Amino acid sequence: MPRSRQATTRTPVSRPARRRLTAAAGSLAGTAALAVALTGCVPNQATASDEAIAVTLSDDTCTVSTNTAKAGPITFQVTNTGTDVNEFELLATDKLRIVGEKENIGPGTTVNYVVQLAEGDYFSACRVGMVGEPAHVAKFTVAPGSGTTVSQSESKQVAQAVANYAGYVKDQSGALLTATKTFAAAYAGGDDAAARAQYAAARSFYERIEPTAEQFGDLDPALDLREADLAEGQEWTGWHRIEKDLWAPAGYTPSDAATRTQLADKLVTDTQRLYDLVHAKDFTLTIDQISNGAIGLMEEVAGSKITGEEEAFSHTDLQDFQANLEGAQVAYGVVRDIAEQKGSSGKDVVAKLDGEFRTIEKTLAQYRSGDGFVSYTELSTEQVKELSDQVNALSEPLSHLTSIIVK
Numbered sequence: 333m334p335r336s337r338q339a340t341t342r343t344p345v346s347r348p349a350r351r352r353l354t355a356a357a358g359s360l361a362g363t364a365a366l367a368v369a370l371t372g373c374v375p376n377q378a379t380a381s382d383e384a385i386a387v388t389l390s391d392d393t394c395t396v397s398t399n400t401a402k403a404g405p406i407t408f409q410v411t412n413t414g415t416d417v418n419e420f421e422l423l424a425t426d427k428l429r430i431v432g433e434k435e436n437i438g439p440g441t442t443v444n445y446v447v448q449l450a451e452g453d454y455f456s457a458c459r460v461g462m463v464g465e466p467a468h469v470a471k472f473t474v475a476p477g478s479g480t481t482v483s484q485s486e487s488k489q490v491a492q493a494v495a496n497y498a499g500y501v502k503d504q505s506g507a508l509l510t511a512t513k514t515f516a517a518a519y520a521g522g523d524d525a526a527a528r529a530q531y532a533a534a535r536s537f538y539e540r541i542e543p544t545a546e547q548f549g550d551l552d553p554a555l556d557l558r559e560a561d562l563a564e565g566q567e568w569t570g571w572h573r574i575e576k577d578l579w580a581p582a583g584y585t586p587s588d589a590a591t592r593t594q595l596a597d598k599l600v601t602d603t604q605r606l607y608d609l610v611h612a613k614d615f616t617l618t619i620d621q622i623s624n625g626a627i628g629l630m631e632e633v634a635g636s637k638i639t640g641e642e643e644a645f646s647h648t649d650l651q652d653f654q655a656n657l658e659g660a661q662v663a664y665g666v667v668r669d670i671a672e673q674k675g676s677s678g679k680d681v682v683a684k685l686d687g688e689f690r691t692i693e694k695t696l697a698q699y700r701s702g703d704g705f706v707s708y709t710e711l712s713t714e715q716v717k718e719l720s721d722q723v724n725a726l727s728e729p730l731s732h733l734t735s736i737i738v739k
Contacts, residue, residue, distance in 0.1 A: 384409035384444060387456070389418040389437065394458035394468035403451045403477035405620070405738035410434060411442040419462045422447060423455040427469060430547065432624075435462060436631055446734040448620040449474045463563070486670070490619050493666040497622045498615070500662055501541050505607045508537035512603045516596035519574055522589065528578050532648040532704055535571055539655035540662070542632060543625035548609055554602045558636075558644065569598050572644070579645035619667060623734040626663035629656045630727050638720050640708040650705035653719075654696055661689055664730070670737045678736050681729045688726040695722055 384407040386397040391414035412418045416439065422432040431454065432447035451474050457466035511534035518526040538545065538555065546552045553561075555570040562568055574595055577586040587595065609615065636642040637653040664685060671678045695718060699706050711719075 383407060387411070387420055388413060389420065389458050389460075390414040391416060391460055394420070394456070394470075396456050396470065396472065399456075399471060400473045400475060401449070403449060403474050405446055405448050405735070406474075407735065408434075408445045408447070409442060410437055410445055412437045412439055414460065415439050416461050419459040420445065421457045421459065421466055422449070422472065423457055423466065423469070425453050425455075427455055427466070428549070432620075435628070436635060444731075444735065446620060446738060447624075448618050448738050451476050486673075489670055493670060494617050494619060494622065497663060497666045498610075498617050500666075501544050501610050501617075504537050504541045505610050508534070508541075509600075509603050509607045511537060513600055516600050519578070520589075520593045520596035522592070524578055527574075528646070531571075531575065531578065531646060532643075532651040535648075536651060536655035536658075538571075539632075539652050540629075540659035542656070542659070543628040544610065545606055546628075548606065551602060551606055551609075555599070555606070558642070560641070560644070569595060570602070571599070574599065575643065575645050581645060619670070620734050620738050622663050623667050623737055626660040626667075626733065627727075627730050629660040629663070630723060630730055632656050634720075634723050634727065638716065638723055640711075640716075643708070647707040647709050648704065649708040650696065650699055654705065657689075657692065657696065660730070661693075664689070664733065667733070667737050671733060674736050674739060677732075681732050681736055684729040685726070685733070688722070688729065692719070692722040692726055695719060 385401060387408050387410040388395045389410060389412045396408075408420065410420045418437045419433060419435045420437065421430055423429065424431055431449065432445070434443060434445035437443055454472045454474060455469050456472045457469045459466055511530065515527055515530040515534045518524075518530060542552070542556070545555065553570075556572065557568060557570055558572050559568065559576065576584065577592070577595075580586045633653055633656045637649045637656060640647065640649050642652050643649045668682060668685075672682045696705075699711070699715075
């Protein structure tokens, strides 16, 4: 994911809060709590590696065992010894653009994070609680590589995969912009029935490419921030702010016409900004950003969709789940052949991923209803557990994908 981060301060977004149940989770609070326990951090548990750079995160420090590495695929083995969820980042020289990050590193967890870096100067950093500005920013230098040769045919294959995925992101952003304009017009015009009918389907375009949207600083929180994640005094805009108006909980007074117009206009403006950024001439991707994006999408499912926390008012979480899954399938699909050619380990991972994607897709399809899905509140504890187990089963081989394709 190319972190072409804007110069504005990144709006604090508490991803851990997406794991915490809120009152809006409704009658399935117990079910969601079970899902949280099930999803955990198992898929990201790392094995020891002599080649990995050790990173230790705590509530007060962020220590990297070396401040230099050689260009190419670099593995960071990140251990969180603190009491809160943490995030490890690599920043460009402006300390604003994020060139790589690993989110949702839980307390007591060790994960391997692989990123492809070119020769140059960077900075390492962390975010305790995954909120606020990056902390413990330290210089990290990437020296010329060891001269590993990549065949011309593989280089062409990688270039084609990147071009294919970039095209997909651009197509989805265009469809998102069109659907958002129609949805926003219905909402601003007071046609709640039409807006409710369009809400989940329009959001699907965003959910498929969410890791790319997260690259652009404050765009993701402006578009997708949940009420449970709001910092004190922070302005709340985007899809979930409008969702609350459309599925107003008891005791809540929906926005007046003027406020609706403001919210609708900002939603369209921010979506247009996303469209413009991914269609810009300098928009680029790397192969590891694509595979890490697939991993990130399934982490989104585990962190909020499987618990029913994402859509606190509409309960359309399963449609988001489907969109995240589809986005992960596309990202995996464009790098699949590259992975399969990486020896027996690549073939094994591809075989596992092919099977796990089919399994979870089949299970999720059971909950389709018309053009969408049943409400999350209709799921039983056992059904949530089944989905959660399958998310974990898929996430385990998926967590190895980047290290295989960049080796």
